[in-house]
Amino acid sequence: MSKPWGNFYGHAARECDDCGRAFYPRQGWERICYPCWRAGKNAEEQELSEQAGALQKKAQELRTLEGELEQWGKELIEWEHRLKLREQHAANEWPGMLMRLIKLAHPDRHDNSREANDVTRWLIDQRERLHPG
Numbered sequence: 001m002s003k004p005w006g007n008f009y010g011h012a013a014r015e016c017d018d019c020g021r022a023f024y025p026r027q028g029w030e031r032i033c034y035p036c037w038r039a040g041k042n043a044e045e046q047e048l049s050e051q052a053g054a055l056q057k058k059a060q061e062l063r064t065l066e067g068e069l070e071q072w073g074k075e076l077i078e079w080e081h082r083l084k085l086r087e088q089h090a091a092n093e094w095p096g097m098l099m100r101l102i103k104l105a106h107p108d109r110h111d112n113s114r115e116a117n118d119v120t121r122w123l124i125d126q127r128e129r130l131h132p133g
């Protein structure tokens with residue numbers, strides 16, 4: 001390439017790889033002119049700024065989710081507690097209720113009916129299942 005523009009900054013002019021315009025590289029190794037470099041830099045900064053904004057939004061969403069998760073965790077513990085209480089209550093209540101049901105259903109009270117026998121046998125099976133042995 002001819003060098004019609006002479007030297008500047010101690011370096012020969014060259015054509016910008018991006019826009020093809022002549023420019024004087026300050027360091028000698030630049031391949032694009034300052035306006036093209038600046039435009040690229042601006043686009044880069046713009047993109048970085050958009051990415052940072054998107055990341056901040058994501059971080060905010062994560063914090064919100066974290067808060068919801070923590071709340072759900074608390075509710076879960078609360079429900080587990082209630083369930084345990086209910087199970088304990090049922091465990092305490094069942095044996096006594098079964099005994100009363102067995103008494104109520106006893107065949108002696110129902111003319112030794114087939115139904116009374118079936119129900120009593122079933123209730124006794126349930127008691128055996130709850131308290132084997």
Ligand SMILES: [Zn+2]
Binds near residue numbers: 032
């Ligand atoms: Zn250029």
